[in-house]
Amino acid sequence: MTQTQASVRTNVVLGVVVVLVLGAATRFLEKNVPVWFEGDVAKAVEYPVYAIVLGLIGNAVLTATGWRERLEGGFRTEFFIKTGLVLLGASINLKVIVTAAGPAIIQGILLISSVFLFTWWLAGRLGLDDKLRALLSAAVSICGVSAAIAAAGAVQARKEQLAYTASLVIAFALPSIFLVPWLASVFGLTDEVAGAWIGGNIDTTAAVTAAGALVGEDALAVASIVKVTQNALIGVVVIALTAWFAFRVERAPGARAPGIGEFWTRFPKFVLGFVAASVIATWYLGTVSGAEGKEVIAVANDLRVWFLILAFVSIGLEFKVSSLREAGWRPVAVFASAAVLNLVLALGLALLLFSGFTV
Amino acid sequence: MTEPPTRQESRTQFNEDWAATLIGLVLLVLVIIGVIPPGLIP
Numbered sequence: 001m002t003q004t005q006a007s008v009r010t011n012v013v014l015g016v017v018v019v020l021v022l023g024a025a026t027r028f029l030e031k032n033v034p035v036w037f038e039g040d041v042a043k044a045v046e047y048p049v050y051a052i053v054l055g056l057i058g059n060a061v062l063t064a065t066g067w068r069e070r071l072e073g074g075f076r077t078e079f080f081i082k083t084g085l086v087l088l089g090a091s092i093n094l095k096v097i098v099t100a101a102g103p104a105i106i107q108g109i110l111l112i113s114s115v116f117l118f119t120w121w122l123a124g125r126l127g128l129d130d131k132l133r134a135l136l137s138a139a140v141s142i143c144g145v146s147a148a149i150a151a152a153g154a155v156q157a158r159k160e161q162l163a164y165t166a167s168l169v170i171a172f173a174l175p176s177i178f179l180v181p182w183l184a185s186v187f188g189l190t191d192e193v194a195g196a197w198i199g200g201n202i203d204t205t206a207a208v209t210a211a212g213a214l215v216g217e218d219a220l221a222v223a224s225i226v227k228v229t230q231n232a233l234i235g236v237v238v239i240a241l242t243a244w245f246a247f248r249v250e251r252a253p254g255a256r257a258p259g260i261g262e263f264w265t266r267f268p269k270f271v272l273g274f275v276a277a278s279v280i281a282t283w284y285l286g287t288v289s290g291a292e293g294k295e296v297i298a299v300a301n302d303l304r305v306w307f308l309i310l311a312f313v314s315i316g317l318e319f320k321v322s323s324l325r326e327a328g329w330r331p332v333a334v335f336a337s338a339a340v341l342n343l344v345l346a347l348g349l350a351l352l353l354f355s356g357f358t359v
Numbered sequence: 360m361t362e363p364p365t366r367q368e369s370r371t372q373f374n375e376d377w378a379a380t381l382i383g384l385v386l387l388v389l390v391i392i393g394v395i396p397p398g399l400i401p
Binding site for chain 1: 378
């Protein structure tokens, strides 16, 4: 191993240590603030808020001291959120997943296709590069950063286009984490409809989980099922993009249509883990007494909260304003317009498909 | 001069998918068989 590789690894480990320390601080604040300050406000502030705020503070400190770029390899938002979601599967009965899957798939197909096509059209009208159009459309319509990464691979986008799209996703997701749960309570939505709205509207999976957790456990369950369904649909969109770019945009000589293998390569495997965890926990709960089962699943829930905290801290640490400034106003205008359409459509579909649904 | 394409990020993400699935399920099994008992997680 060369010295450079060794120092990169050391920095990744240091980055993970920073995330863990801020995660521990989040857990500490979550448990102690309601004890220190009596009153409803202190009790109402939950772990996603502490985690994101501490992440943003850590980001500011590391940026000011010149350490952020070096340590960012340890800010593994995607890994933490996916592990957290697999563990979340253990607290959702398989029957709930099966019942919610139908409306979630319908919502996913309608939302993804309309928001994707709108974004693609508007970005074209404003003269954006085709690859950036693809990234923005995938990010805003499917599942934020991970969809942008998958789309970037499919259309061979440039690194700076991916970094820019990821920053845009997080810039819009951060306020949504607080705005959508607040609007849901203003509109008097049930937890299930609020969860479906959050899962359908907010782009990035970590932010969906944070917003769902702010509303409550039932909202979190529905939001995560809806978002996991959208994640599962990435494969279809990526195949369509690969084919579209090969045959229509770049007209590569001898280009072959992507097959089922490509779909499997692009399929987010953690979706299988989420369902498998639900299967295992549903089976386990059928073999033990109610009290024992509850106590054991509570341990899995504690682990899940830890991984979600680490993901939320990482979101705050990863946020970068600099790449947003470089790309100008047009992509921001496209993303903002698509986000508003997504917000309205997702609310309509959540009311239509999830009214009367109970966890 | 443009940056190289983003195949690498794409590949890393798929590995993270499997890692998250494996670690999540292993932790769940450890909880169920009692290796991680109630009260251990702070």
